[in-house]
Amino acid sequence: MKEVFHASQVSKVIDQALVYQCACPAQVCSAIFELRELHEYQMNCASDSVNDEAVHNTIALATEKAHEIMEDCLARILEIEGWDTATLNIPEALKKKAAKNF
Amino acid sequence: MEGLAVRGYVNVKLVNSALELPSALESAQPDVVIFNYHSDKPDSLSACTTVKLMRPQAAIVAIVSPGPALKAVRTWSLQTRGIDVVIEKPLSDERFFITLQDLLQVKVSMRELQSKSQQLSNLVPEGALSAIESSDNAESELFEAVVLFTDMRGSSQLIRKMPPRSFFNLLNQSLSAQSIQIRQHQGSVIKYTGDGLMAIFRGTGKSYLALQCALDLAITSNTQELSFGVGVAKGMVLAGLIGDFKHAGQRRQYDVIGATAHLAARLCEMADPGEVIATENINAVAKVTNPTPRAFGKVSIRGFNHGTECVAFKPSNESMGVHE
Numbered sequence: 182m183k184e185v186f187h188a189s190q191v192s193k194v195i196d197q198a199l200v201y202q203c204a205c206p207a208q209v210c211s212a213i214f215e216l217r218e219l220h221e222y223q224m225n226c227a228s229d230s231v232n233d234e235a236v237h238n239t240i241a242l243a244t245e246k247a248h249e250i251m252e253d254c255l256a257r258i259l260e261i262e263g264w265d266t267a268t269l270n271i272p273e274a275l276k277k278k279a280a281k282n283f
Numbered sequence: 284m285e286g287l288a289v290r291g292y293v294n295v296k297l298v299n300s301a302l303e304l305p306s307a308l309e310s311a312q313p314d315v316v317i318f319n320y321h322s323d324k325p326d327s328l329s330a331c332t333t334v335k336l337m338r339p340q341a342a343i344v345a346i347v348s349p350g351p352a353l354k355a356v357r358t359w360s361l362q363t364r365g366i367d368v369v370i371e372k373p374l375s376d377e378r379f380f381i382t383l384q385d386l387l388q389v390k391v392s393m394r395e396l397q398s399k400s401q402q403l404s405n406l407v408p409e410g411a412l413s414a415i416e417s418s419d420n421a422e423s424e425l426f427e428a429v430v431l432f433t434d435m436r437g438s439s440q441l442i443r444k445m446p447p448r449s450f451f452n453l454l455n456q457s458l459s460a461q462s463i464q465i466r467q468h469q470g471s472v473i474k475y476t477g478d479g480l481m482a483i484f485r486g487t488g489k490s491y492l493a494l495q496c497a498l499d500l501a502i503t504s505n506t507q508e509l510s511f512g513v514g515v516a517k518g519m520v521l522a523g524l525i526g527d528f529k530h531a532g533q534r535r536q537y538d539v540i541g542a543t544a545h546l547a548a549r550l551c552e553m554a555d556p557g558e559v560i561a562t563e564n565i566n567a568v569a570k571v572t573n574p575t576p577r578a579f580g581k582v583s584i585r586g587f588n589h590g591t592e593c594v595a596f597k598p599s600n601e602s603m604g605v606h607e
Contacts, residue, residue: 191348204374
């Protein structure tokens with residue numbers, strides 16, 4: 182499965198969510214990690230029959246599509262929020278955002 | 284931090300670097316440590332090791348981003364047992380506070396249990412707990428020991444003269460002081476016998492330690508309103524839990540029994556206030572010459588034909604080199 186964002190980049194976005202309480206990009210990142218795990222699981226799942234293989238391939242294909250959509254979403258929201266794509270440091274303006282629920 | 288304060292967690296300390304951690308743990312003595320793991324700083328996990336070393340009672344909650352970081356932290360935690368709870372980022376505040384509350388409740392309960400356990404362990408003799416914990420707790424242990432008895436003289440008369448509560452306080456003070464002296468000489472109090480106590484000494488140096496303890500106790504006795512005699516005997520004893528162990532709620536007691544215990548009790552009865560009577564085999568090893576031992580002759584106990592040679596000591600502050 183094609184990965185635009187490296188795992189360390191996705192983790193970095195989530196890491197900063199705790200500190201500054203701006204968790205929306207982190208939610209997208211969590212979904213990306215879950216999709217990657219789901220895809221990996223399908224790739225490694227035992228296939229005892231033709232039907233099994235078809236099930237795994239169908240899920241893997243859907244996961245790839247969903248993953249591509251979520252990675253694209255992440256790239257777009259980082260741009261909208263003004264994240265530095267090189268460092269993936271959270272923008273100063275978002276740091277000052279008050280905690281909504283915490 | 285603000286979120287924690289809003290929820291009533293006011294005694295919270297923020298630590299920004301591993302260097303600050305030791306002093307923070309020392310001063311705050313936390314029940315719970317919340318560790319914010321950053322995936323780009325994997326070495327920071329060593330902070331959890333520091334916490335476990337310095338504050339083993341504290342629970343560690345690690346907050347970790349999902350994906351490879353979470354897998355790495357879980358693996359590390361399984362290998363080292365360095366983390367108690369792992370919570371995934373981004374935080375759901377509800378899940379976080381429920382976890383925190385649960386952990387704190389467990390900590391409070393554990394502290395209460397430890398306190399009760401400490402209080403209960405003071406009520407049972409040393410050795411009883413290990414007997415209870417042994418695989419077959421009906422098993423008794425046979426070993427060589429020196430058994431020491433003390434018994435107060437004139438307590439029956441004194442209890443008639445004093446208000447009961449005052450007498451109880453006096454008795455309690457005396458027995459507590461005796462217990463401390465026995466502990467200082469590496470002995471174990473087995474039981475209080477009303478107005479005296481029974482203790483044992485075992486292991487290397489038991490004869491010397493027990494006799495020295497008996498002599499020190501006798502000196503103490505001379506300075507107290509409730510003076511007492513001391514009997515000491517060495518030989519094999521049988522120790523274990525006595526009572527029904529198969530049914531809950533039945534009374535059980537740890538005790539040390541045998542002819543040696545009977546003989547020590549008998550010698551204690553025969554001793555004058557402030558006097559120590561010991562079996563000769565104890566002084567053959569301890570070789571106490573000051574105070575000078577006095578041959579006491581053979582002492583027999585019922586059921587045993589042959590008497591045991593005994594010696595008596597009447598220590599004083601002068602003879603023991605104690606100057607007030």
